[in-house]
Amino acid sequence: MKKILLLLIVLISCKAEKKMTDSELCNVLSNLHLQDQYYRGLEELEDPFFVVLDSLIGANNLSRSEYAKLPKEEQIAFGKIARKITDSKPKISEREQDSLMRLQKELDYKATEKLLEIVKKYGFPDTEKLECENYAAPFLIFGHSPKKYWKEIDKIIEKEKLAGRIVEGDYKYIKWHIGGRKQNETDQIQIQVN
Template sequence: MPRPVLTLLALLIFCCTNKYDLNDDDIKNLNKIIDSMYLLDQGNRTRLYEIDSLYDVAPQTFMFVKNERILTERLGEKYVSYKNDIEQLMQEIQLVDHSNTQKLIDLTKTYGFPSNERLGVYKAKAYMIFVHAPREFFPEVSELISKEFNEGRINEYKMEYIFWHIKGREGFPPTSGENGKAIWRDLN
């Protein structure tokens, strides 16, 4: 084979393979990407509280169903505006969740799961992206996270927290125990 073809082939193989051993540049770039994804994710969710506060509605996350009848009685004619603001923001949240999930899947396939331990940061952010993954990604995220757990790139707590979301968010999510173990609360 001619030398340029071999060089091109080597570059393609290098660029298209998984890069699970992170160097300093990988870590720096991944931290920037994860931080920006997390800021978008949490920023929109914080705006839900701001809208509630603006309309003097008791702060609640979107996980809880707000009673439309009670809100209509309480807000009167402002209810339509409140509902429009919330619905518009929920559409933005859904777009960000979709985009963030796809990006994190791609990053994980390339670099392995970007846990805070692997990125050398105190606060774990990446797993929260998967905790907001849209339903259409559940099979792929589930398979990917199981693989990453078996390879030691995500701890049990973060894996179980993601699975809690994928399995329908029933009961309380796990809490983090010693060495990243998942601790489940007994509801009895």
């Protein structure tokens, strides 16, 4: 009798999987976002042109709106200086870039699997409705997903769209990615995110 009772308790505890609170879900989503950007966000892999340009604008005691009102020639002069400074920065080798991107892809696999698990359990997360304090962009996880997951992601986001749980912009970005990142002539969406 004790063995049956113990077996019953084990079975019940296995089935009664704990549901995450909104706060816990936000933390997971925020961590997934950080993983998604971990190596992508490295200064060494990005062109710091606009950071340098903003610094030059500030160093000349100009606001962005004042800079925007400058004659085109002066704006171009600022741009040339910013490009010269940016290009003088030592670059990492192609081999190092490849190595970092391999590490990022490993994170992408894990993050994609975790987000698929979350979407299946809770629906596509709306970080505003969840009132997440830290920034999280779940669409970016699927937007950087490895090809092996594309069919599964396509099925799941179609389901989420029909259920009204994914906003149009997130849906289009994910579809663009899983469609091979080809520009759709009928949509002409502009992609501003990595």
